[in-house]
Amino acid sequence: MTKDKKRETLITDVSGVILAGGENRRFGKNKALARICDQPLIERVVSVMSSIFEDLVLITNTPEVYSYLHIPLYKDEIEGCGPLGGILTGLIHMSCNYGFFAACDMPCLKQSFIRHMVYLKNGYDVVVPRIAENKIEPLHAIYAKACIPFIRKSIKAGSYRISCLFRTGSARYIDIDEICRFDPGLMSFINVNTEKELKSINQLLHEEQDIDA
Numbered sequence: 001m002t003k004d005k006k007r008e009t010l011i012t013d014v015s016g017v018i019l020a021g022g023e024n025r026r027f028g029k030n031k032a033l034a035r036i037c038d039q040p041l042i043e044r045v046v047s048v049m050s051s052i053f054e055d056l057v058l059i060t061n062t063p064e065v066y067s068y069l070h071i072p073l074y075k076d077e078i079e080g081c082g083p084l085g086g087i088l089t090g091l092i093h094m095s096c097n098y099g100f101f102a103a104c105d106m107p108c109l110k111q112s113f114i115r116h117m118v119y120l121k122n123g124y125d126v127v128v129p130r131i132a133e134n135k136i137e138p139l140h141a142i143y144a145k146a147c148i149p150f151i152r153k154s155i156k157a158g159s160y161r162i163s164c165l166f167r168t169g170s171a172r173y174i175d176i177d178e179i180c181r182f183d184p185g186l187m188s189f190i191n192v193n194t195e196k197e198l199k200s201i202n203q204l205l206h207e208e209q210d211i212d213a
Helices: 003-008 041-050 063-069 082-093 111-119 145-156 162-167 176-180 195-212
Strands: 014-019 056-059 098-103 126-132 140-144 171-175
Touching: 014 041, 014 082, 041 056, 041 063, 041 098, 056 082, 082 098, 082 140, 082 145, 082 162, 098 111, 111 140, 126 162, 126 176, 140 145, 145 162, 171 176
Parallel strands: 014 056, 014 098, 126 171
Antiparallel strands: 098 140, 126 140
16 A cells, blocks of 8 residues: 555544634624535535544534534533533543544644644543643544543533643643644634634635636
8 A cells, every 4th residue: 555545544542623613703693604616614524534534424503404414413412501512512422432523613634743643642531732932722632432421520510611631631732843743834723713713714725826827
């Protein structure tokens, strides 16, 4: 098998989990269906994730909207807990012991960086980028099923902050120098919150396409 073929092999021991349960308050409508480079944002994310992971699931409280994607869809096990509830649901339903979790509004996911994160997972319950001293990217991270008890305990205590998972003592942080080996512009962490941001990202990606052409 050639080096290129190895790089393209689907990962079978980590699931890909897409979180599409946001309320879209700032965007005003379902941003997962907003178009990025003439493609619905959710389809762009699914395309990248399905090129990496054999097992792929989508967490949403409106499964009827995404049924056309033909991937497993699950509603939150515990509603009203924000992204932490989505992570819990993904951990429960994913087939593998580890899952790479990404929000549905991240149009610039980098396959090479995600694969690097997977490579780092052994021996940790969490693998998460840290782009500044106090800034991590919890919705572009790997979580193990071992996190489930910590999440349940946090939710039971009325705390819905994902930071509960970074106090387990088993987290691998990926700092800026390491991230930049794969993503110098930190494009992976761009997300869409407003129509203005959508327009800017569309323009940026179209300019990149023009340069590549």
